[in-house]
Amino acid sequence: MSPHSDRTRLIASATRRGQGRRPVNPPIERASTMLSDTAGAMRDGAAGPVYGLEGTTAARELRAALADLEGGGQAFLVPSGLASVTVPVLALTRPGDEIVTTDAVYGPTRRFLSRYLASRGVTTRFLPAGADADAIIAAIGEKTRLVLMESPASLTFEMVDVAKVAAACRSRDVLTVLDNTWAAGLAFKPLAHGVDVSVQALTKYAAGHSDVLIGGIVANEARLIRAIGDAIEDMGWHVSPDDAWLTLRGLRTLPLRYAEQGRSGLRVAQWLQARPEVARVLYPPLPGSVGHDLWARDFTGAASLMGVVMKGGDAAAGRRFLDALSLFGLGYSWGGFESLATHETHQMAYRDHPTPLEGELIRFNIGLEDPADLIADLERGLAAFAG
Structure with missing residues (x-):
C-alpha cells in the first residue's frame, strides 16, 4: 500500500504516469455495445469491458479509488446508497437466516429488512438504538447470519464498538456489514477494524454536490467479493458513466x-x-x-x-x-x-x-x-x- 495519505492518494491516482498524453479526468464514455477487432477478441476481458454493463473508464477508476480509500480488495458501484446496503445483504443471506441490527438503522434500510427481506424468509432482530457491543453480541443466535451496523447511527447518532462486534462475529462465523457513510471512508476504516463489508452512500460526501445518486460496496475476502459481484451481475445493476464521472471528480476533493x-x-x-x-x-x-x-x-x-x-x-x-x-x-x-x-x-x-x-x-x-x-x-x- 502507498505510504501517502488519503488526501494525496486520491489525487495521485489521477496524475500517475506511464499512460501517455491524456486529460486529468477520464473521458465520459456512454456505451452499451463495445466493439472488437476480431471474433476471438470479443470475449477477451483483458482488453476492457465486453459490454457497457461492466462499466467504462470512469466507473473503473472510481472503483479502484474507492477500494484504495477503504483498504479493500474490490469495490463495486450500485445506483444508490440504499442499494449499497441491500445488495450485500441479499448476496450474503438465505431464507431461514437472521439479521441483527438496531432500531437506529437507516429508515429505508429498515423498510427493506422488514418488508422485502422478511417476505422472503430472512428475519431481522431490532435491538434498542442504544445497544452497545455486548448487547449486540449477546443477541447473536444460532440462525444469525449477519450483523448490520451503523456507527454513528441514523438520527440519534449512537456509536458502536465496531472492532469488538466484528471480532465476536468472526469467531462465530457471522458476517458483518457496516454503513460507513458518515465517515465517508476517511474518518473510519471498517475493514481495518475487522468488518467484512463496508458500504456507503457515495451520493453524500464522496460526490459532494447533491447531484448524483450512487452507492459503493467494498470487501476484502474473495468469497464475499464473488458473492456480491454475482448478485450485481444477476440483478443487472449499473451506474451510468456520467454519475461515475461526477462521483470520481468529487472524490478528489x-x-x-x-x-x-x-x-x-x-x-x-x-x-x-x-x-x-x-x-x-x-x-x-x-x-x-x-x-x-x-x-x-x-x-x-x-x-x-x-x-x-x-x-x-x-x-x-x-x-x-x-x-x-x-x-x-x-x-x-x-x-x-x-x-x-x-x-x-x-x-x-x-x-x-x-x-x-x-x-x-x-x-x-x-x-x-x-x-x-x-x-x-x-x-x-x-x-x-x-x-
Whole structure:
C-alpha cells in the first residue's frame, strides 16, 4: 500500500504516469455495445469491458479509488446508497437466516429488512438504538447470519464498538456489514477494524454536490467479493458513466471538504449546546455527547451531520424553526456543500423500542458556508421555535 495519505492518494491516482498524453479526468464514455477487432477478441476481458454493463473508464477508476480509500480488495458501484446496503445483504443471506441490527438503522434500510427481506424468509432482530457491543453480541443466535451496523447511527447518532462486534462475529462465523457513510471512508476504516463489508452512500460526501445518486460496496475476502459481484451481475445493476464521472471528480476533493465541514460542524454544535432552547446535541465529536468516547478512540475526523433535541416544543414549533431559516435548505440527504435542515421527530414512531427525547428532533447538515452566518441563521430559527 502507498505510504501517502488519503488526501494525496486520491489525487495521485489521477496524475500517475506511464499512460501517455491524456486529460486529468477520464473521458465520459456512454456505451452499451463495445466493439472488437476480431471474433476471438470479443470475449477477451483483458482488453476492457465486453459490454457497457461492466462499466467504462470512469466507473473503473472510481472503483479502484474507492477500494484504495477503504483498504479493500474490490469495490463495486450500485445506483444508490440504499442499494449499497441491500445488495450485500441479499448476496450474503438465505431464507431461514437472521439479521441483527438496531432500531437506529437507516429508515429505508429498515423498510427493506422488514418488508422485502422478511417476505422472503430472512428475519431481522431490532435491538434498542442504544445497544452497545455486548448487547449486540449477546443477541447473536444460532440462525444469525449477519450483523448490520451503523456507527454513528441514523438520527440519534449512537456509536458502536465496531472492532469488538466484528471480532465476536468472526469467531462465530457471522458476517458483518457496516454503513460507513458518515465517515465517508476517511474518518473510519471498517475493514481495518475487522468488518467484512463496508458500504456507503457515495451520493453524500464522496460526490459532494447533491447531484448524483450512487452507492459503493467494498470487501476484502474473495468469497464475499464473488458473492456480491454475482448478485450485481444477476440483478443487472449499473451506474451510468456520467454519475461515475461526477462521483470520481468529487472524490478528489473529499478530504478537504470533509475536514472543513467537520470543523464548522463542531463550531455550530458547540454553539447549539450552549443555547437554552436546546436539551442535547447528538454529535459524537462534541465532548459529552452520545458516543464521544468511542469516536475519540476510533475516528480520525468528523462529518458535519448532527441531531439537535429541543427542550419541548411540538411539530408546529419544529416547522416554525425550519421555516425561519434562510441559509439552510429544507431537503433530505446530507454531505453536500450546502447546509440542510430536516424535522425528524416523526421517525421515532417506527422504532420497536422508543427512544426517549426531551422534545422535538431537528437534523442539520453543516455545509461550506461561513459558520458565523449559519449561527446567525440558527438564532433566527430558535427565536421562531420559542415564539
